[in-house]
Amino acid sequence: MQNLQEKKIAIVCDWIKDWWGAEIVLEQMLEIFPNADIFTSIFFGKNNPIFKNRIIKTSFIQNIPILNKSHKLALFFRPLAFESFDLSSYDIVISSTSAESKWVITKPETLQICYCHTPTRYFWSHYHEYINMMEFGFLNPIWKWLMPKIVHRLRIWDFVASKRPDYFIANSINTYNRIKKYYNRESEVIYPCLDIENIPFSQEKEDYYFYNGRCIPYKKFDLIVDAFNENGKKIKIATNTENKFYRELKEKSNSNIEWILTNDLDLINKLHSKAKAFLFPPEEDFWLVPIAAMASGTPVIAYGRWWALETVVSWKTGIFFEEQTINSLNKSINDFEKMEFDSKSIREHAMKFDKKNFKKDLIDFINSKIW
Secondary structure, three states: OHHHHOOOEEEEEOOEOOOOHHHHHHHHHHHHOOOOEEEEOOEOOOOOHHHOOOOEEEOHHHHOOOHHHOOOHHHHOHHHHHHOOOOOOOOEEEEEEOOOHHHOOOOOOOEEEEEEOOOOOOOOOOHHHHHHHOOOHHHHHHHHHHHHHHHHHHHHHHHHHOOOOOEEEEOOHHHHHHHHHHHOOOEEEOOOOEOHHHOOOOOOOOOOEEEEOOOOHHHOHHHHHHHHHHHOOOEEEEEOOOOHHHHHHHHHOOOOEEEEEOOOHHHHHHHHHHOOEEEEOOOOOOOOHHHHHHHOOOOEEEEOOOHHHHHOOEOOOEEEEOOOOHHHHHHHHHHHOOOOOOHHHHHHHHHHHEHHHHHHHHHHHHHHHHO
16 A cells, blocks of 8 residues: 555546535545545635645636536537646546546556546437436427537547546446446456444434435426325435436425435435435436445435445335336335335444445455555
8 A cells, every 4th residue: 555655646537516425435535545545627726624724626627607607518528638647747547427538648657547427328228318307498499409410529539538547446337348348348346435433323213205416307296296295105305416317307396395405515414314214216427325225224225226226225225116207116116115124234234335435346356456
């Protein structure tokens, strides 16, 4: 480990703007490599203490109004932005990416590792879904005509860029399979993790369900609202996303559905710990929120696909529903209410995803590729 710390290391990420799963992984990488420099397309995290005294190098996009605040509009500029970074003085370059940061160019002697959260969703697995849900007002017809023509070229470039890292790490088995399918590259799975020991645990549950995350279509907030409008049970929904989708769903929600607009992690952890169950309705490559719920001793009612199958243990830490429909979800909720779960066992299972394991696995992986 001492020799590894003597290496000059750069960590490259797609952008630093919000605080979700990829940013938690970045924080853990920075704990492993306290002297690493950070490269990113845009940076809006100056008030976050983890970036204090860090060298952070941003791309030209940072200085372009509108583009620096819109992931969508900056899409066509990010490949160029990452290729423009000069990483020639670094011994090890680690990209933490679900988009274009793996496009960086390094010298032959530089060890380049890609920690992949998923192959770029809007180029590959979820291309049609992203096209359908884009909102550009009166420009929508033009945008939807233009996008397929441009993305075709970007998809080819993304495949070419996938050959640049020396090694891939996948954040899940599902991502491992996608890396193989879309990039024709092998990878090793190292699960992302949380600081489980510092997540509050409670065996005392209150009479409400809980869901939280970015209020965007593929997170299936609409399914939650429709199901609970029908079943009449209490649910609290927390988000920091105040967009058109949020306003429409809040407007149609019955009184049993409580919306909480917040960025307060302590409040969210408290809501996790007191909920009778956490809902997990989307198809996710990975998502640390259900692990946070289980760490607090709360069982999960999950859609039985992808990341959920790798983290939730049926009948022990939660149950699954088979289809993303109102009937299927409500049936599982009714089944759940006839069951009993042991909060201590749920917490014990979540400890497998403690950040100490992530750190050890990542260090061992890098060391195995150097010596």
